[in-house]
Amino acid sequence: MAPQETHPVNPSVKTGDFEIEALSSQCAARAAKLATARGVIETPVFMPVGTQGSVKTISNEELKSIGAQIILGNSYHLYLRPGTELIEKAGGLQKFIGWNAPMLTDSGGFQIFSLATLRRIESQGVQFQSHIDGSKHLFTPEKSMDIQRSIGADIIMCFDECTPYPCAHDYAARSVDLSVEWARRCKEYFYSKENKYDQLLFGIIQGSVYQDLRKDSALRTIEIDFPGYALGGLSVGEPKEEMYSVLRETVGLLPKNKPHYLMGVGMPEDIWEAVENGIDMFDCVLPTRNGRNGQAFTSLGKVNIRNAEYVSDFGPLDPECDCPACKGYTRAYLNHLFRAQELLVLRLLTLHNLNFMIKLLKVIRNSIKSDNFLQEKERFLKQYRSREKTL
């Protein structure tokens, strides 16, 4: 690995330093601190998704108020709009959006495979057409690095192919070869350039639901050597048991002294399962997207606030929650706002859901430090599922 820069705030800390504070005696869960150029992140951590440079409906002030430590941006979206030239001119994405804390960008790969049309995958890279205006573009590992260098997030991701589910074994095998080769090119290109923002480049493990391919991908990606590793290609439609099985077999292969990031996950129950297997970082659009659809995660399970049962329910959304939506408003009012198509409700539910996830990760982190992870997991899931049982 290329030499690290010293940390701008604390010279004794180097970006990429991953200090493990506590290890569970019950499982592979760990509580740690990851140093990035714009701040230290306490893990396990949930990272709200700010696709186009905005966590949908939520202000930076609100994100800070609920304890968000790091947010995501999407290279594909930001490359298309507003474009890297403008972001560079602004002094990087964080300055552009006014978020003075850590950020992570994905490589653009996931969106090319899920949003764009007319893709052609070659060893060089991927040709695609913009979902906005149909314009043609080519993303290569080098191009993705350049985009993410312009955007300037603290953590950036290798350009990979995210296989769909289901995916044939031979296709998945060839895809792992491609992603490993791309990871090598990403690293080589990234470290040949100036690291202006002191960014950390993470590798991504693929291999669909096949244990042999996951192992192959893990070992070959680890050989390239990155300051952090992600599991990609999960939560793409496979049964939960398949995902859990990959977690159990794969996370243990990753270096213990590096952060482990599970991309695109997820649901509260999945997060407990993943942390139990040694995952440190999560991102997911569910809290934001479901919030905009009227669904709230609560300590008593999921609540769809649009349901008729809440029309005259003058209790808070979640009696155990301290977020502005729960402290200031009732279920009946939130239900009214949805029926009246008032935009206020979208942000209130989003804020609640993000607060729920961030507080959940704090509970998990504390349970690791107190070494009662499994008891807390059981307690949480019992209460979380209690409502579903009574329905």
Added chain:
Amino acid sequence: MAPQETHPVNPSVKTGDFEIEALSSQCAARAAKLATARGVIETPVFMPVGTQGSVKTISNEELKSIGAQIILGNSYHLYLRPGTELIEKAGGLQKFIGWNAPMLTDSGGFQIFSLATLRRIESQGVQFQSHIDGSKHLFTPEKSMDIQRSIGADIIMCFDECTPYPCAHDYAARSVDLSVEWARRCKEYFYSKENKYDQLLFGIIQGSVYQDLRKDSALRTIEIDFPGYALGGLSVGEPKEEMYSVLRETVGLLPKNKPHYLMGVGMPEDIWEAVENGIDMFDCVLPTRNGRNGQAFTSLGKVNIRNAEYVSDFGPLDPECDCPACKGYTRAYLNHLFRAQELLVLRLLTLHNLNFMIKLLKVIRNSIKSDNFLQEKERFLKQYRSREKTL
């Protein structure tokens, strides 16, 4: 007038008390305090509009943070959805929406005449069909009182006919007769019932742009005797000079010891003009509606943030503003959010515009107390129009 209740917070203050603190020596402007059941309002005051029980996109916390003293609700909308039964069950609108400060509701008349279809106006009342589902309803002065009594706002308005512009003199004359008769019925009915929320019922002056009719409407409405008077039927499409002319001729006819409310106005320049003529209260959807369309009121005039000129403008929306949108974000970012259809921008511009209007009314109020109203008016308008001159 029926006897007033004593004020719940300060027994020496009675709701409806209108204490004039300062009179301009230059014009009819005055700074005062109006006591309502849920708090004392410092005038001149701008009242944000919360049509359906929500100031669109803005939270109660934000309204408080920018100094909003009183907000509006619309009887027509709230009657149709969520309905007065639910609002009563919640303990009134303020409890329902979590706003623990003064509110005002209009009578529903304006919306019947602007939104609903198939209206039939009779001396009894108005038959109309809901704009939501076409269902048929009848609003009478008594019905409007019952709806506003259920909603429970601190200030409620007489049911009147709001004439359109242009409007023939003979139609406007008959309409004044009708509105005066309805005002009489509103007062009689309202004071025959329990005043559970200690509400204040204001009368409304109509008469279109005809000075003789405005005078007739004013004198006859004053004769009925209300704790406050509004000018309705202005800012409905008439030339500014017509509105200013009505203001100059009519406001002086109103009792000086009662609050004067100009309904549906307005633009910063109109507010200066109206205060100069003795108006104390304003409501208008422009700050909220224009904000959602990308238009900001700034100290340098209007800014349409969607314009291409702001794509790479890294300055704040308004360099003189201290609102969260101006402190935390740049014009370039707000422009990006609009282009990317991110909901966050709607609330940021709305919050800025409301803050602008509320702060403007504070500047006006201070200029009355310092007795330099005309100088401040000139200074403000010169700067506000400076940008338009350079464009």
